[in-house]
Amino acid sequence: MKERKVLDQYSQFTRRKNTFLVIFLVLIIIIAFVSMLLGPSNIGFKDMMNVFAGKGEGADTQILLRLRLPRILAAIMSGLALSVSGAVMQSILRNPLGSPFTLGISNAAAFGAAFAVIILGAGSMQSGGSDSVLINNPYLITLSAFIWSLVACFLILLVARMRGATPENMILTGIIASSLFMALTTGLQYVADDIELAAIVFWTFGDLSKGGWRELVIQAVILTPVLVYFFRNSWNYNALDSGDETAQSMGVNIYRLRMRGMVIASLATASVVSFYGIIAFVGLVVPHIVRRLIGSDERYLLPGAALTGAAFMLVCDILARTVISPLVLPVGILTSIVGAPLFIFLLVKGIGSSQWK
Amino acid sequence: MISLKNISFSYNGNMVLKDISHDFLRGSFTAVMGPNGSGKTTLIRLMNGILRPLHGAIMLRDIPMGKIRQDVLAQEMAYVPQVQMNVFPATVFDTVLLGRKPYIRWNPGKRDKEFTSSVLVKLGLDDIALKDINRLSSGQRQRVFIARALAQEPDIILLDEPTANLDLQHQHEVMALLQLLSNTGITIVIAIHDLNLALKYCSEFMLLDEGRQVAQGSHDIISKELIEDIYKVKVRIIKEEGQTFIIPLKPL
Incomplete structure (x- = not known):
């Protein structure tokens, strides 16, 4: 009798979380449509539907399918990748300050991308200006970004293994790693010519307009197995949340789980940074918003972070395109302007506390 | 049920446990006692497979523990660490549901939730x-962690200082609960500092001093000389209503 009551309460509790996920999914679709309609050239809902039906005008089709849609998909995939990576890093390190940016992984990936362009010749400049970097070899750039992000990732794991993953240790290591890779990037600037210099600046602030369909396909190919892996391991991350010894006693190989999780989260981060540059705060703030809204059960946190991250990036992208229209701001600037005060707010309210008591 | 066969263990060259042997029988409630640094926690962690012995073997139903897969072991043996705070919040239900981990591949099923x-x-x-x-x-949290251990459907539960940081009432509640569980056939092993709590509730005792096994057995092994020798404290032992109490008097 009592057992039934507890079960009913629990299924009601999880139903609310599922409802949240569905609401966010619907929200993303709505925001994506709104985003499709926003821009300097006036394209109405009807025109858009015509384009989707294959009956649109040439100019509309060009703008929607070659400019706006890739940008929207880039926002969704990047937001999702960074947020899920952030949530996983927080759980793996049992540390609320974990995120690709705070741990220095984003900076390392940006250095790797700049390294590939300048030293390995994977990209070239067409004219000058920050939006004219031509990526000749996106595979090489992603690979280089990934390899350098792994360097930062191993640094973190090394410190965590030797000194424990305390908030202080992690954040200090993150600051050191960020500074190191920023210095290395600056070093590249020192030896670069004007054109290469513009290419480096390009990676230091994230901009979604750089990617095209080719980049999106690469990103999708990387992110699909990454997400499957993370979702599959959500129970293991739950076990890690309750402490190393508890997780071990439940049969979780914590060292392997940490190592793989960090490497895979770094790969997801590299897939974003290598194409669009550093997008700060998304990976840190979004998981905390989700933790407050639906709690920290990884089974819901990870998909919740994916959806909320996508929605957050879509909104930031809309703001980037509209605040000083027709000029388009790099979205990385917007995520910082929106994300930093939001994080301070969460900090004041108490990180990790949740309304689901 | 679970046997220690001449096990030794060292941390960075320091021998922490030396040649320990003991058989823990089914349904027994054993207190591992000894001063700080005597190796109690290390012993519990060895038994749980978190640490591997340097020498000797731990046998679970005559099978060397090193040969049992960790997830299979987790269906037989549960571990309750010292009470700690979670970094991220979790509900009581989810915490206990986590005890089903050794049985769950992807997501908990109906039976896991019902069992929880x-x-x-x-x-x-x-x-x-x-x-x-x-x-x-702290008392309720300890209860939740014991519940999580029970959700593993184990035959053995190991606990590290289950009464640390608990007030008097909760100390007795937790110990009475463990005694009750041992009466249902679950083998229980705890590392514990409080001698009187152990004497009241446990059926077996194992005393360690500087990594050596000094004594083992039931209540009759506890003597004034033994306690004074191990703890370096002058004590008086009184018996009242069939119970033994140790009263510390002054350091020796």
């Missing part, structure tokens, strides 16, 4: 099933 709710009811935690465990008292 029956454990919650059994331990009187059903009213706080959806509360955040970080907001509970």
